[in-house]
Amino acid sequence: MSERPLRILVAKPGLDGHDRGAKIIARALRDAGFEVIYTGLHQTPEMIVESALQEDVDAIGLSILSGAHLTLFPAILDRMKARGLDDVVVFGGGIIPEDDIPKLAELGVHGIFRPGATTEEIVQWVRENVRPHAS
Amino acid sequence: MTKREWLQKNYPTKERLGRFSTVSDMEVDPIYMPDDLPPATEIGEPGEYPFTRGPYPTMYRTKLWSMRQFAGFGSPEDTNKRFKYLLSHGQTGLSTAFDMPTLMGYDADHPRALGEVGREGVSVSTLEDMERLFDGIPLDEVTTSMTVNCSASAILAMYFAVAEKQGVPLERVGGTIQNDMLKEFIAQREWISPPEPSVRIVADMIEYTWKHAPRWHAVSISGYHIREAGSTAVQELAFTLADGIGYVEACVKRGLDVDSFAPRLSFFFDVHNDFFEEVAKLRAARRLWARIMRERFGAKKAESLRLRMHAQTAGVSLTAQQPMNNVVRVTVQALAAILGGVQSLHTNSMDETLALPSEEAVMVALRTQQILAEESGVANTIDPLAGSYAVEALTNKIEREAVAYIERIDEMGGIIVAIEQGYPQKEISEAAYRFQRAFDRGDKVMVGANRYQVPEERPIPTLKIDPEMEKKQADRVRAWKKARNGSEARAATLRVREACESGDNVMPPILTAVKKGVTVGEISDVFRQTFGEYRDPAWV
Numbered sequence: 001m002s003e004r005p006l007r008i009l010v011a012k013p014g015l016d017g018h019d020r021g022a023k024i025i026a027r028a029l030r031d032a033g034f035e036v037i038y039t040g041l042h043q044t045p046e047m048i049v050e051s052a053l054q055e056d057v058d059a060i061g062l063s064i065l066s067g068a069h070l071t072l073f074p075a076i077l078d079r080m081k082a083r084g085l086d087d088v089v090v091f092g093g094g095i096i097p098e099d100d101i102p103k104l105a106e107l108g109v110h111g112i113f114r115p116g117a118t119t120e121e122i123v124q125w126v127r128e129n130v131r132p133h134a135s
Numbered sequence: 136m137t138k139r140e141w142l143q144k145n146y147p148t149k150e151r152l153g154r155f156s157t158v159s160d161m162e163v164d165p166i167y168m169p170d171d172l173p174p175a176t177e178i179g180e181p182g183e184y185p186f187t188r189g190p191y192p193t194m195y196r197t198k199l200w201s202m203r204q205f206a207g208f209g210s211p212e213d214t215n216k217r218f219k220y221l222l223s224h225g226q227t228g229l230s231t232a233f234d235m236p237t238l239m240g241y242d243a244d245h246p247r248a249l250g251e252v253g254r255e256g257v258s259v260s261t262l263e264d265m266e267r268l269f270d271g272i273p274l275d276e277v278t279t280s281m282t283v284n285c286s287a288s289a290i291l292a293m294y295f296a297v298a299e300k301q302g303v304p305l306e307r308v309g310g311t312i313q314n315d316m317l318k319e320f321i322a323q324r325e326w327i328s329p330p331e332p333s334v335r336i337v338a339d340m341i342e343y344t345w346k347h348a349p350r351w352h353a354v355s356i357s358g359y360h361i362r363e364a365g366s367t368a369v370q371e372l373a374f375t376l377a378d379g380i381g382y383v384e385a386c387v388k389r390g391l392d393v394d395s396f397a398p399r400l401s402f403f404f405d406v407h408n409d410f411f412e413e414v415a416k417l418r419a420a421r422r423l424w425a426r427i428m429r430e431r432f433g434a435k436k437a438e439s440l441r442l443r444m445h446a447q448t449a450g451v452s453l454t455a456q457q458p459m460n461n462v463v464r465v466t467v468q469a470l471a472a473i474l475g476g477v478q479s480l481h482t483n484s485m486d487e488t489l490a491l492p493s494e495e496a497v498m499v500a501l502r503t504q505q506i507l508a509e510e511s512g513v514a515n516t517i518d519p520l521a522g523s524y525a526v527e528a529l530t531n532k533i534e535r536e537a538v539a540y541i542e543r544i545d546e547m548g549g550i551i552v553a554i555e556q557g558y559p560q561k562e563i564s565e566a567a568y569r570f571q572r573a574f575d576r577g578d579k580v581m582v583g584a585n586r587y588q589v590p591e592e593r594p595i596p597t598l599k600i601d602p603e604m605e606k607k608q609a610d611r612v613r614a615w616k617k618a619r620n621g622s623e624a625r626a627a628t629l630r631v632r633e634a635c636e637s638g639d640n641v642m643p644p645i646l647t648a649v650k651k652g653v654t655v656g657e658i659s660d661v662f663r664q665t666f667g668e669y670r671d672p673a674w675v
Contacts, residue, residue, distance in 0.1 A: 015239045015247065019671075020567050024571045066251055067254035068235075068250035116456055116583075118585070
């Protein structure tokens with residue numbers, strides 16, 4: 001049986017409207033052969049987790065440039081736990097200071113991509129770190 | 136020698152690149168020659184139609200551009216301190232950055248504001264916040280620019296109320312509020328209601344300030360965000376002027392004489408790395424707008440035809456890697472802005488891909504402008520690049536390509552229809568993706584990011600936002616709501632709703648409402664309830 005393509009939710013938590021990065025990543029992941037769902041802007045943690053459930057995704061990519069990552073990422077991860085999404089991988093990118101990367105890793109966000117990352121790096125990371133979850 | 140003859144003489148030859156193009160991927164010729172020049176009337180004189188050489192005859196020999204650093208973070212007191220710091224170091228105008236909740240019309244105590252209060256700008260929910268923000272700053276002497284859009288009506292009302300408290304009559308209050316909703320749907324993407332009612336409120340504000348605050352610019356028609364979202368220089372110019380056409384049409388439709396309000400329209404452009412492309416874009420902007428106003432709208436006054444602009448160096452061009460290099464990028468971009476003839480300029484700080492700027496970084500950015508103004512000599516000659524074969528040829532090319540976009544938008548039925556169909560949004564996404572692929576391949580170079588990287592970098596100190604501040608701001612809003620006269624506030628809110636529904640100008644009731652204690656979030660709620668909420672169509 002051939003492995004099904006990975007399903008990835010690209011999400012924009014919070015109020016910031018900077019969606020250039022999110023849209024580029026969504027497109028690059030799609031071009032790399034993954035199935036990509038983009039949430040659009042201004043999503044609450046609840047909305048993101050509900051989309052992840054409905055779309056049955058293997059990973060969530062969060063894009064945030066507002067500086068609210070230390071509030072919104074934990075809120076999303078808590079809610080994922082509550083809804084049983086333990087095997088969904090979370091990665092992210094945006095204006096995220098170096099000092100915050102270990103804090104996010106502790107929460108379980110291991111792939112953080114900062115300005116200057118190439119789409120190839122991100123695609124490669126997804127290939128290496130995301131597996132189709134059992135459904 | 137003609138260009139053709141010169142090319143025949145020297146080409147084909149081996150060149151160091153397969154293709155030479157701008158950061159916007161516009162191909163440039165190896166050389167420009169006298170036969171590239173347009174007729175002399177296209178270039179004209181500074182301060183005269185078609186204003187290619189500048190909006191004013193004597194330009195920087197009379198008055199330098201305003202040095203206006205965009206600033207805002209944390210509580211109103213934090214930002215007030217930064218304002219005073221900038222003014223004390225020779226800055227000549229203020230420019231206010233608001234936080235995301237303020238920009239989206241949520242008060243600091245709203246659940247959606249959680250984690251975002253004071254992060255990307257200053258938090259303002261109440262009249263008291265606005266008073267603290269401008270405490271000790273005389274609003275008749277300093278002009279202020281405020282970057283806020285869907286909640287602009289409430290913010291402007293609060294600013295006017297603070298001026299009134301300072302005893303400054305509205306006729307003497309000068310400044311600019313961004314208030315460009317069309318580009319929000321295209322690029323910056325902070326909104327409350329759909330395009331139609333959003334544009335109606337913009338027109339209400341244009342009409343109100345024209346009548347009551349004649350030194351105020353009620354809209355700053357902005358290409359900056361369009362460019363930052365990934366557009367080309369031509370798209371930036373075309374979509375910005377198309378938005379301008381949209382506002383002029385809305386005002387004319389309600390019976391305003393074009394020569395009444397047009398002199399108060401102002402513009403805001405990005406200035407990216409590609410030096411000549413940027414100079415040419417700013418010159419083309421003035422010429423094309425002058426033509427549009429005269430030919431399309433029949434404007435007669437010179438003030439209606441002359442495009443005046445603020446510019447900001449390109450945030451997207453900066454790198455998180457080796458951030459000191461950003462000082463050099465900003466210098467080149469600022470020079471292009473000055474040679475392009477801007478009236479006001481913000482230079483980005485070197486640390487802006489990492490965090491909001493630190494005091495030290497802002498100082499270098501301001502000093503960059505001062506060095507260009509007072510040491511380099513570039514401001515001593517009026518429009519020194521005029522007549523350059525390359526600059527004039529690129530100016531023509533950019534104008535021509537922008538006209539083609541505007542014609543396409545006209546064919547679709549105007550900018551609102553084009554936005555509803557996602558046309559400018561998709562064009563920009565395409566351009567952004569093309570650039571990213573070129574960057575990934577190394578065809579487009581960002582020094583330090585995809586070429587000349589260093590393995591270990593020494594981090595630079597960045598600004599930290601106090602996490603306690605959010606709670607303090609939220610508590611203040613709650614206390615404010617408790618302390619005000621509730622029935623007066625409710626009645627004033629109702630008047631705002633009635634104006635929204637009846638089509639009366641919303642500004643008078645909003646002014647009354649903010650004085651009665653109604654908050655930015657509450658006025659935005661009225662818009663949500665009466666006009667509905669706009670949702671991101673999430674086109675990729």
